[in-house]
Amino acid sequence: MATKTIRLEYLTRVEGEGSLVLDVREGNVENVRLSIFEPPRFFEAFLRGRAASEAPDLTARICGICPVAYQMSAVHAVEAAFGIEVGGQLRALRRLLYCAEWIESHALHIVMLHAPDFLGFPDAIAMAGAHGEAVRRGLALKKAGNALLKLLGGREVHPVNVRVGGFYRVPTQAELAALQPALAEARENAVAVARWVGGFSFPDVGRDYEFVALRHADEYPMNEGRIVSNRGLDIAAAEFEAAFEERQVAYSTALQSVLRARGHYLVGPLARFNLNHDRLGGELLAFAAELGLRPGCGNPFRSILARAVEVTYAIEEALRIIDAYVPPREPSVRAEARAGTGMACTEAPRGILYHRYGIEADGSIAEARIVPPTSQNQATIEDDVRLVATQGIHLPEEELREQCERAIRNHDPCISCATHFLRLEVRRR
Numbered sequence: 001m002a003t004k005t006i007r008l009e010y011l012t013r014v015e016g017e018g019s020l021v022l023d024v025r026e027g028n029v030e031n032v033r034l035s036i037f038e039p040p041r042f043f044e045a046f047l048r049g050r051a052a053s054e055a056p057d058l059t060a061r062i063c064g065i066c067p068v069a070y071q072m073s074a075v076h077a078v079e080a081a082f083g084i085e086v087g088g089q090l091r092a093l094r095r096l097l098y099c100a101e102w103i104e105s106h107a108l109h110i111v112m113l114h115a116p117d118f119l120g121f122p123d124a125i126a127m128a129g130a131h132g133e134a135v136r137r138g139l140a141l142k143k144a145g146n147a148l149l150k151l152l153g154g155r156e157v158h159p160v161n162v163r164v165g166g167f168y169r170v171p172t173q174a175e176l177a178a179l180q181p182a183l184a185e186a187r188e189n190a191v192a193v194a195r196w197v198g199g200f201s202f203p204d205v206g207r208d209y210e211f212v213a214l215r216h217a218d219e220y221p222m223n224e225g226r227i228v229s230n231r232g233l234d235i236a237a238a239e240f241e242a243a244f245e246e247r248q249v250a251y252s253t254a255l256q257s258v259l260r261a262r263g264h265y266l267v268g269p270l271a272r273f274n275l276n277h278d279r280l281g282g283e284l285l286a287f288a289a290e291l292g293l294r295p296g297c298g299n300p301f302r303s304i305l306a307r308a309v310e311v312t313y314a315i316e317e318a319l320r321i322i323d324a325y326v327p328p329r330e331p332s333v334r335a336e337a338r339a340g341t342g343m344a345c346t347e348a349p350r351g352i353l354y355h356r357y358g359i360e361a362d363g364s365i366a367e368a369r370i371v372p373p374t375s376q377n378q379a380t381i382e383d384d385v386r387l388v389a390t391q392g393i394h395l396p397e398e399e400l401r402e403q404c405e406r407a408i409r410n411h412d413p414c415i416s417c418a419t420h421f422l423r424l425e426v427r428r429r
Contacts, residue, residue: 019034020032020033020034020385020404020408021033021251022385022389022404024389024393027393027394028390028393029386029389029390029393032382032383032385032386032389033249033251033382034378034381034382034385043058043059043062043368043370044367044368044369044370046058047059047357047365047368048365048366048367048368049364049365050364050365051363051364051365052078052081052082052164052337052357052359052363052364052365053078053163053164053335053337053363055074055075055077055078055355055357055365055368056070056071056074056075056078056162056163056164057071057158057160057162058074059071059073059074059355059370060158060159060160060162061158062370062372064157064158065105065108065349066101066105066348066349066350067101067157067158067159068097068098068100068101068149068153068159069098069101069346069347069348069349069353070348070353070355070370071159071162072094072097072098072162072223072344072346073344073345073346073348073353073354073355073370074344074355074357075162075163075164076223076224076342076344076346076355077342077343077344077355077356077357078164078342078357078359079164079165079335079342079344080238080342080343080344081338081340081341081342081357081358081359082164082335082336082337082338082340082342082359083338083340084164084165084333084335086165086166086333088328089170089325089326089327089328090166090167090170090328090331090332090333091223092321092324092325093152093166093167093170093171093321093325094162094223095219095222095223095317095321096148096152096317096318096321096322097148097149097152097153097159097162098222098223098346098347099148099222099314099315099317099318099321100145100146100148100149100152100153100314100318101145101149101349102145102222102310102311102314102349103141103142103144103145103148103186103190103311103314103315103318104141104142104144104145104146104149105145105349106269106307106308106310106311106314106349107138107139107141107142107145107190107193107311108138108142109304109307109349109412110138110193110197110304110307110308110311111124111134111135111137111138111139111141111193112124112135112138113409113412114304114409114410114412115127115131115134115197115200115304117405117406117409118197118200118201118202118304119131119200124138131196134192134193134196137189137192137193138189138193140185140186140189141186141189141190141193141311144179144182144183144185144186144189144315145186147179147182148179148183148318151171151175151176151179152167152171154168154169163332163335164332164335165332165333165334165335166328166330166331166332166333167331167332168331168332169331170327170328170331171327172327173325173326173327176322176325177322179322180319180322180323183315183318183319183322184319186315187312187315187316187319190308190311190312190315191287191312193308193311194287194291194305194308194309194311194312195290195291197291197304197305197308198290198291198292198305198308200304202292202299202301202302203299203301204299205299205300205301205387205388205391206298206299207266207298207299207300207383207384207387208298209230209265209266209270209271209298209380210229210230210231210233210259210262210264210265210266211229211230211265211266211267211270211271211274211275212227212228212229212233212259212265212266212267212271212351212352212376213227213228213229213267213271213272213274213275213276213347213351213352214226214227214228214272214345214346214347214352215227215228215234215275215276216276216279218279219279220272220276220279220280220313220317221272221276221279221347222346222347223346223347224346225345225347227239227240227243227345227352228275229259229265229275230274230275231262233259237343237344237345237354238343240343240345240354240356240371241356241369242260243259243260243261244257244258244259244260244354244371244376245257245258245259245260246371246375254375254378255375256375256378256379257371257375257376257378257379258379263379264379264380264383265376265380266351266377266380267350267351267352267373267376267377268303268306268349268350268351268373268377268411268412269303269306269307269309269310269349269351270297270300270302270303270306271351272306272310272347272351273288273293273295273297273306273309273310274295274296274297277295280309280313284309284312284313284316287309287312288305288306288309291305291308291309292305293305293306293309300384300407300410300411301406301410303410303411303412304410307349307412310349337359337361337362337363338359338361338363339359339360339361340358340359341356341357341358341359342356342357342359343355343356348372348373349412350372350373350374350377350411350412350413351373351376351377352373352376353370353371353372353373354369354370354371355368355369355370356368356369374411374413377411377413380411381407381408381411381413384407384408384410384411385404385407385408387407388403388404388406388407389403389404
């Protein structure tokens with residue numbers, strides 16, 4: 001039997017490198033293998049022996065796009081081990097810091113990385129010629145998020161102001177108030193970008209995902225909540241490893257996470273929206289419907305709409321927190337090291353991010369475990385590619401390649417968090 005191979009050396013507009021192999025026999029996609037071939041980064045290993053107080057700063061280096069997510073999961077897990085609860089304005093500031101990351105990360109993905117797929121451009125630079133105003137608004141959104149991140153985190157990339165128990169320094173009312181005009185303008189930009197995205201044409205694709213996300217009693221989830229799904233999962237972060245399992249596949253250096261009971265699942269903005277749409281408020285939920293996003297949506301190509309809604313929400317939430325802000329008397333609560341194990345899960349822009357730390361009596365880390373969102377979505381991404389490739393298996397090779405890339409980019413994979421990513425090979429038999 002003849003074999004035909006199509007290679008995509010590098011997937012563009014994602015972070016990292018790897019390979020995708022499609023095995024096709026007589027027009028049918030038999031196997032999809034998303035291979036991560038760069039060496040592991042060993043963060044869990046080199047955390048061992050370091051002071052637990054260092055975990056937020058060290059793990060922030062895992063990703064330059066979503067460092068806050070790593071800081072927040074790390075600091076919450078360490079605080080759980082130490083028996084510390086951070087509330088009041090310190091808790092509000094942490095949520096505000098997460099808002100900053102959602103704004104800058106989602107804006108980058110929506111406008112610079114994902115929108116070109118829907119408009120037929122190879123990249124945002126080429127797209128800017130025809131859609132310059134949208135690109136300008138996207139960059140302005142990212143700038144607004146970065147400004148907020150810099151004030152709260154100390155700098156825009158790999159922030160350094162988060163500590164166990166709170167912050168090293170908290171902002172003044174005047175410092176936060178100075179950002180309100182830019183955030184008000186950012187809200188206008190977010191609405192305009194969302195309406196622009198709502199005008200895209202979306203492939204008619206539907207998946208019956210098991211959505212997994214945090215669920216909070218009162219808030220759209222960021223820092224806290226129980227881990228829930230649309231198929232009955234409802235657990236605390238401390239039960240994560242009882243419900244989820246990481247598996248090694250022979251063709252990849254990265255682990256893939258599955259639900260022990262049912263297998264593959266989806267995390268990220270589409271999952272958050274479907275499981276928490278009632279926490280957005282009536283006005284924003286109506287706005288989502290105006291864009292073409294409704295509860296129960298299983299079309300991964302419409303995940304860009306969920307991100308657009310979340311950017312708008314994050315800006316509104318940031319303005320609300322700033323308006324109610326009263327500086328705390330101290331930037332942190334007292335944190336005394338003790339032996340224990342702490343687990344935490346927060347909502348990175350790309351989905352739930354789990355950390356566990358076993359800590360010795362002297363405050364040093366005995367063991368660490370980090371499960372990033374992209375590794376949780378890898379198996380589901382393979383399923384998406386299988387569906388898209390099956391539907392387009394008779395397309396010319398260049399079009400098939402583009403469709404596979406688009407299916408992967410729907411999930412904004414940050415491969416460097418899990419390891420790295422992508423070359424495409426299609427084997428036809």
